[in-house]
Amino acid sequence: MSEQEIPKLYHSIGQVSRMTGVEQHVLRFWETEFKDLAPRKNRAGRRVYSRKDVETVLRIKELLYDERYTIEGARRKLREKGRKVTPDDAKETYRKTCDRLREIRQGLVELKELLLK
Numbered sequence: 800m801s802e803q804e805i806p807k808l809y810h811s812i813g814q815v816s817r818m819t820g821v822e823q824h825v826l827r828f829w830e831t832e833f834k835d836l837a838p839r840k841n842r843a844g845r846r847v848y849s850r851k852d853v854e855t856v857l858r859i860k861e862l863l864y865d866e867r868y869t870i871e872g873a874r875r876k877l878r879e880k881g882r883k884v885t886p887d888d889a890k891e892t893y894r895k896t897c898d899r900l901r902e903i904r905q906g907l908v909e910l911k912e913l914l915l916k
Contacts, residue, residue: 809839810853811845812845814848818853819860826856832874833855833877836855838852862876
């Protein structure tokens with residue numbers, strides 16, 4: 800069996816840079832901006848990227864470059880990925896939205912009354 804046939808568990812930052820087409824300095828910056836991207840460091844203190852880290856890099860790249868999200872928008876999108884919305888969550892969001900709209904409507908009615916005086 801050759802080395803090419805054995806999948807690597809971890810990759811260096813240089814290898815990840817070549818595989819993903821993202822410069823090394825950009826990868827280091829993304830580590831500071833996205834908590835989902837946190838490669839371990841080996842005993843020598845060098846970053847070692849797992850398969851999950853490489854997939855995260857590719858997803859961040861897709862969000863920022865292809866879908867044109869901002870850093871904050873990409874962060875939010877990554878957080879949403881793992882979160883499932885239950886029917887109870889949806890009902891609660893709907894209820895809060897309705898309550899807020901009622902408050903806004905009441906404020907507008909009061910403002911109208913003030914203006915008509």
